[in-house]
Amino acid sequence: MTALDRYVRLESEALWRSEPEGQRRDVTLSFGDATLVIADATGRPLAHWSLPALIRQNPDETPAIYAPDEDASEILEIADSTMVGAIEEVRKALAKSRPHPGTLRHWLTAGLIVVALLLAIFWLPGALTRQTLAVVPAPKRMEIGTALLGYLQQDTGPACQAPQANAAAGRLARRLFGPQTTARIVVLPQLSQGAVALPGGLVALDYGVLQLSDDPAVAAGFILAGRASVLHMDPLEALLQQAGLGTTFRLLTTGEIPDAILRENAAALLASPTPAADPELLRQTLAAAQIPQAPYLAATDARTGNMPDLGQDPLAGQEIPLILTDSDWVSLQNICNI
Template identity: 65%
Template sequence: MTALDRYVRLESDGLWRPAPDQQRRQVMISFGDATLVIADGVARPLAHWSLPALIRLNPGERPAIYAPDEEASEELEIADDTMIDAIEEVRKALAKARPHPGKLRHWITAGIISVTLALAVFWLPGALMRQTLAIVPPAKRAEIGATILAHIQTRTGPVCRDAAAQAAAGRLASRVFGAGTPLHIVVVPVLDQGALAMPGGLIILDAGLLQAADDPVAVAGYVLASREAVAGRDPLEPVLKEAGLAATFGLLTTGDIPRDILQRHADERLAEPAPQAEAGDLRHAFQRASLPHRPYQILADQRSGTMPDLGRDPLDGQPSAPVLTDSEWISLQNICNR
C-alpha cells in the first residue's frame, strides 16, 4: 500500500486564497490521484493541485501554508496536524518515486537498458521511444505538461483563475470524459487552435472560444475533439519525436528532459494548426459522451471557415444530460474577465 492509498479518504478543513488580492475562504481538503483536491462546503471541486509540484511556504511551522507553484499564485493554510503529516509523507513518497540521475535502478535494470540499446541499433529509434513512454510515471508527465504550459503562457497570456469558473471547468471535464477523469481543463486568454491536449492530462482552452460559443455543448465538443486527436497515442510521443534519440535516452535513464526542448515543443504547437481526429473516430467519441456534434461543427465553421464532416448527427435535437448549468456556463465564459 502506498502513502497515497493510506490517506485517500482523509479530509480536513483549510483556508484557501484563490489569488493574492482575494480574501481567504473556508474549504475542504482531500486527496485525489496524485493531486490535492480543494472543494467548497458542498463538495464541489474548486481546484486540483499537483502533489509533486506542491510547495510549502513555511517549512517546520504550524499552521502549514502551501502553494501550487513557485509564483505562489494561490495559498492554502492547513492547521490539522494529521492532514499536514499526511501531505508531507505523500510528498516525500512521490519525491522518492521520481527518477534521479545516477539511480538507474529506479527506472530499469542495467540488463534491460543494455538490451534496449542493442535493439535500438537494429530495431529503429521507435523501440527506444516505446520503452521510454512505457515507464514515464504520471507525476513526471504532469511535471512535463506543466513546464510546457508555462512556456505556452508566455505567448497566450497566463492561465485565467477564478474559483467558480475553475469548478465549472472541472464539471465540464467530468461531463465529457466521465466522473473521476484525471484530465484537467485550463483556460488562457488567446489560443488560436481553440483547444490543445498536452502531456500530463492537461487540456488548454481558448477564452475566445468560450465567448464565441452559443452554449457549452459546442465548447464540450472542442474539448472532446482535442483529446480525441491524440487518442490512441501518447501525448508525450510528439515531444520525444521532436527531442530526438539523445533526449529520449536521457529521459529514460535520468528522468530529465531539457527545458529548451519543451520550450521548442510549445512554440511548435502554437505555430501549427490543432491536430485533427479521424472523422469516424470523432463521431463515435461524441456518441460515447452522449454529445450532439452539430454545435461543435457550427462553432468550428465560424472560427475556421471549414465545417468538419462528421456525417449525420443522431443526437441532434435529442434530449441529453446538460453539460453545465446556466450559472456555471456564465462563470466559465467570464473566467478571464475577473
C-alpha cells in the same frame, strides 16, 4: 592442370640444416601433396614442409633461403632458379585455393555492424520510445504537461484563473471524461488552435471558444476534438518524437526533459495548427461523451470556414444530459474577465 601438377616431377638440389646449430647437408627436393619433400642422396625422405606455410627469409636474393615456420629452426638454401620459381608459383596457387576464414570473419563482422545500424535506425527509436512511455508515471506526465503549459503562456498570456470558474472547468472535465478523470481544462487568453491536448491529461482551451456561443456544447466539442486529435498518438510521444532519441533516453534514465526541449515544443505547438481528428473517431468521441455534433460543427465553420463532415449524429433525437449548469457556464465564460 594445376601449378602443382606441372611441377610434380621437378627435382632440385639444395642445402638443408635440420637444427639451428647443425651442419648443412646436401639434399634433393621434390614436390609432394602440397608439401616440399626433402630427401637424402638415396631418395629417403628426411622431412616434409608445408608449401603454404613456407617463409622465404631473403626475398629477391640468391640463393633463396626458406624456413618451414616463424621459428626458422630448419632452413633450406636453394640456388636453382627453376625450383625457386616453381615453389613461389605453387605456394601462391595453394594460398588462393585455401579457405580464408579471416575474410569470412570480416564479412560476418561487417554484416553484424550493418544489422546493428539498421536496428539502431529503424527499431531502437521506436522501442525506446515505447518503453519510456510505458514507465513514465502519471504524476511525471502531469509535471511535463504543466511545464509545457508554462512555456505556452509566455506567448498566449497567463492562464485565466478564478475559483468559481476553475471549479466549473473541473466539473466540465468530469462531464466529458468521466467522474474519475484526472484531465484538467485550462483556459488561455489567446490560443489560435482552439484546444490543444498536452501530456498528463491537460487540455489548453482558447478563451475565444467560450465566447462563440451560449451553448456549452460548443466548448465541449472543441475540447473533445483537441483530445481526439491525439488519440492516435500520446501527446508525450509526439513531444519525444520531435525532441529525438537523446531526450527519450534522458527521460527514461533520469525522469527529466531539458527546459530547452520543452520551450521548443511549446513554440512548435503554437506555430502549427492542431492536427485534424479523424472524422469517424471524432464522431465516436462526441457520441461517447454525449455531446451533440451540431453546435460544435456550426461554431467550427464560423471560426475556421471549414466544417468537418462527421456524418449522421448518433445522438440525433436523443435527450442530452446537462453539460453544465447555467451558473457554472457563466462563470467559465467570464473566467478571463474576473
